[in-house]
Amino acid sequence: xxxxxxxxxxxxxxxxxxxxxxxxxxxxxxxxxxxxxxxxxxxxxxxxxxxxxxxxxxxxxxxxxxxxxxxxxxxxxxxxxxxxxxxxxxxxxxxxxxxxxxxxxxxxxxxxxxxxxxxxxxxxxxxxxxxxxxxxxxxxxxxxxxxxxxxxxxxxxxxxxxxxxxxxxxxxxxxxxxxxxxxx
Amino acid sequence: xxxxxxxxxxxxxxxxxxxxxxxxxxxxxxxxxxxxxxxxxxxxxxxxxxxxxxxxxxxxxxxxxxxxxxxxxxxxxxxxxx
Numbered sequence: 001x002x003x004x005x006x007x008x009x010x011x012x013x014x015x016x017x018x019x020x021x022x023x024x025x026x027x028x029x030x031x032x033x034x035x036x037x038x039x040x041x042x043x044x045x046x047x048x049x050x051x052x053x054x055x056x057x058x059x060x061x062x063x064x065x066x067x068x069x070x071x072x073x074x075x076x077x078x079x080x081x082x083x084x085x086x087x088x089x090x091x092x093x094x095x096x097x098x099x100x101x102x103x104x105x106x107x108x109x110x111x112x113x114x115x116x117x118x119x120x121x122x123x124x125x126x127x128x129x130x131x132x133x134x135x136x137x138x139x140x141x142x143x144x145x146x147x148x149x150x151x152x153x154x155x156x157x158x159x160x161x162x163x164x165x166x167x168x169x170x171x172x173x174x175x176x177x178x179x180x181x182x183x184x
Numbered sequence: 185x186x187x188x189x190x191x192x193x194x195x196x197x198x199x200x201x202x203x204x205x206x207x208x209x210x211x212x213x214x215x216x217x218x219x220x221x222x223x224x225x226x227x228x229x230x231x232x233x234x235x236x237x238x239x240x241x242x243x244x245x246x247x248x249x250x251x252x253x254x255x256x257x258x259x260x261x262x263x264x265x266x
Contacts, residue, residue, distance in 0.1 A: 054202035055232075057209030058240040125200050134206055 033060045033180035036171065040069025042082040042128070044117055048184045049131035056138035060180070064140035065171040068148050070184075074163050075154070078128060083113040087164060093119075102155070136162045188246055188259045190222030191215060197226045197255060204230050204239050208260070212243060215262045220246070223258040234258045 021172045024030075033055045038050035048064050055062040061077070073080040075108050075125035086092050092112065102108070126134070135142065149156075149165070156165060175181045193210045196204040204225045212221055223234065231248070239247040242263040249257055 050202045054205050054237075057202065057206045058237050059209075060240075123200060124198050126203055131202075134203075138206070138209070 006179065009066045010164040029177055029179045031060055032174070033062045033182075034063045034171070034174040034179040035062070035181070036063050036183045037066045037070035037073055038068050040072035040081065042084040044111055044132070044184065045078075045082050045124075045128050049128065049135060051182065051184075052140045053131055053134045053138060055180070056135070056140050061139075061141075062135075063174045064135075065141060065143045065145060065166075065174070067145035067171075069142055071148060071152065071159075073128070074132070074142055074144060076158055076160055078132075078160075082128060083109050084116050085109045086112045098114050105177065132160065143174075143175070144173075168176075188222070189221055190259065192221050193204050193223060194223045199225070200227050201229045201233065205233055208237065209241070212217070213249040214262070217262050217264045221260045221262065223248070223260065225256045225258070226254065226261075228256075229258055230256050230258070233253055234260070 011150075028165045035050070035052055037045075039045075044084070048070070052064050053060040072078060075081055085091070086094065087100075087109055089103075094112075095115070103112075105141075142160075143166045144154075144156075144159055144163050146165050146167055192211055194207055194217060196207055199207070204223065204227055208221065208223055215221060223230075225234075227233075234248065235245050237243075238260050244261040244263060245260040246261050248259070251257060
């Protein structure tokens with residue numbers, strides 16, 4: 001029943017505004033976030049987990065697509081696999097200035113990994129295990145990239161419980177329904 | 185000073201990002217619309233995080249202030265559910 005003849009332009013504009021506001025409220029994309037985790041070191045395991053758990057706490061349906069070295073983060077052996085190396089990492093804070101040649105000595109990766117874990121613990125930062133538990137608890141969707149799993153020789157049972165498996169199409173399907181997409 | 189009485193208190197002192205927000209998300213779910221969650225935090229990032237989080241979750245940050253000991257106190261009123 002459109003009786004435009006009896007409506008002022010102002011009224012028509014008002015109705016359009018209301019309809020647009022309503023449509024935006026129904027916009028599911030603003031409640032979804034999708035991250036790609038591509039790095040497999042201890043330091044780089046934090047950003048996707050922190051953002052996903054914070055997003056879930058803000059009411060977003062979050063998913064993380066783990067690909068290439070990012071698979072380390074959800075591997076059952078993540079505690080052993082996630083390390084940090086001072087080699088070619090001039091941004092890493094060290095207790096004393098260290099020439100590049102020293103950072104590449106045997107044992108330095110274990111040293112740097114232990115140092116970073118210690119720093120995080122002293123400051124009270126959640127551990128990777130705690131963040132994964134929060135992610136699972138808050139229903140963050142964890143998707144392992146099947147293609148890189150095959151290339152690296154991983155089996156589905158190598159991953160923590162709750163992980164799903166998929167490929168580029170699954171990742172993009174989550175991404176196109178999200179306003180928030182980050183590649184980490 | 186605060187003119188609000190909380191229905192629930194979240195002590196997030198000593199916790200760092202993202203845990204204060206994660207815990208607040210959990211606590212606010214147990215409240216009814218209009219009830220107030222008081223949060224005490226020591227993470228300086230909370231000063232930016234809680235206003236942003238409250239806006240994203242359609243809850244209302246009524247007030248926040250810094251105590252003499254440096255701890256940060258936030259009062260958040262739960263909004264209407266969708």
